[in-house]
Amino acid sequence: THLATIQIPQGSNMTLEFTSLSNHISFLSTKHILCMIPFLARRLPHHLSDVLATVNDTRNLKLSSLTNTSAAYTDTLIVVSTTLAYNPVARKQCVDELGIKGRRKRRLMLEFEAALVRRGWLERWNVVLEAR
Numbered sequence: 001t002h003l004a005t006i007q008i009p010q011g012s013n014m015t016l017e018f019t020s021l022s023n024h025i026s027f028l029s030t031k032h033i034l035c036m037i038p039f040l041a042r043r044l045p046h047h048l049s050d051v052l053a054t055v056n057d058t059r060n061l062k063l064s065s066l067t068n069t070s071a072a073y074t075d076t077l078i079v080v081s082t083t084l085a086y087n088p089v090a091r092k093q094c095v096d097e098l099g100i101k102g103r104r105k106r107r108l109m110l111e112f113e114a115a116l117v118r119r120g121w122l123e124r125w126n127v128v129l130e131a132r
Helices: 030-039 048-056 070-086 088-119
Strands: 013-021 061-068 122-131
Touching: 013 030, 013 048, 030 088, 048 061, 048 122, 070 088, 070 122, 088 122
Parallel strands: none
Antiparallel strands: 013 122, 061 122
């Protein structure tokens, strides 16, 4: 795994933030497929248990803390979406980068992901690891 190749000084901390599928989402269920939609153009989410197993198998890192940040993440997604809708500078930058259709798709995916997190189908985690 990539974690095993990371070199940080002993006693230092590193933070991972990631979105994961909720444990009650079954593989290839309708909920699973819906949860994948916001991630079709980027990295797919893992289950938290898979990430924790990888951390446990990595000798040079140990788990320092684990925090569910789903509520704050939902708020962030909504703020970014609202900014893209109503802030003229942000809207122009996004249109310049992605085009009008791209901006609309970006906003839709932000709102869709926020809804999935609010529903509890996706979770956002903050994992602090300490180098041994």
